[in-house]
Amino acid sequence: MKEEKAAKLRSPEIALKMTVVAHCMILSREGKKVKWNDLARIGEAPASGTVLVYTRKHIELRNYTDVEQVKNDLADEEILELHLFNEDKEYRCISTESRRFEKKIESVSEFLENPGLDKNYTVFQETTQLENKYTREVGAPAITALNKVSYDEHGLGYVSDYRLKIWRPNK
Secondary structure (H helix, E strand, O other): OHHHHHHHHOOHHHHHHHHHHHHHHHHHHHOOOOOHHHOOOHHHOOOOEEEEEEEOOOEEEEEEOOHHHHHHHHOOOOEEEEEEEOOOOEEEEEEOOOOOOOOEEEEEEOOOOOOOOOOOEEEEEEEEEOOHHHHHHHOOOEEEEEEEEEEOOOOOEEEEEEEEEEEOOOO
């Protein structure tokens, strides 16, 4: 019984929900709210792909064919975290309580998945299986985080960037 309960608490869905709840508590304390109109770099997002969004009300992972479609869906939502990505590029916005940033961190990641020997970085991939409801939504069984590992002058590696992509067999 204890192992069953422990396994349930380690499930990706529970961990995700706990992260969102903690994030909501922190942001509500700070009073920082990110809405669609706050997204200064949204024009750099992939025109179509997959959206992963955390709001105060829900978590959503689905495909989109037009950024305007996502805008209409999220126009009145308070965005905690937003990822718009395809096979080659990711736009992300993360609301923050940091004093270094106004209320959000926006970035666009676009680096080669297989950089070759002439680049000064390597890519480490982590693939996580999706729940059935998300598998149906995106038409794939897993999501991959591509971690760009750069190296300092001493040859020590560090993750300098990352991006998401939907895992597809034989790609």
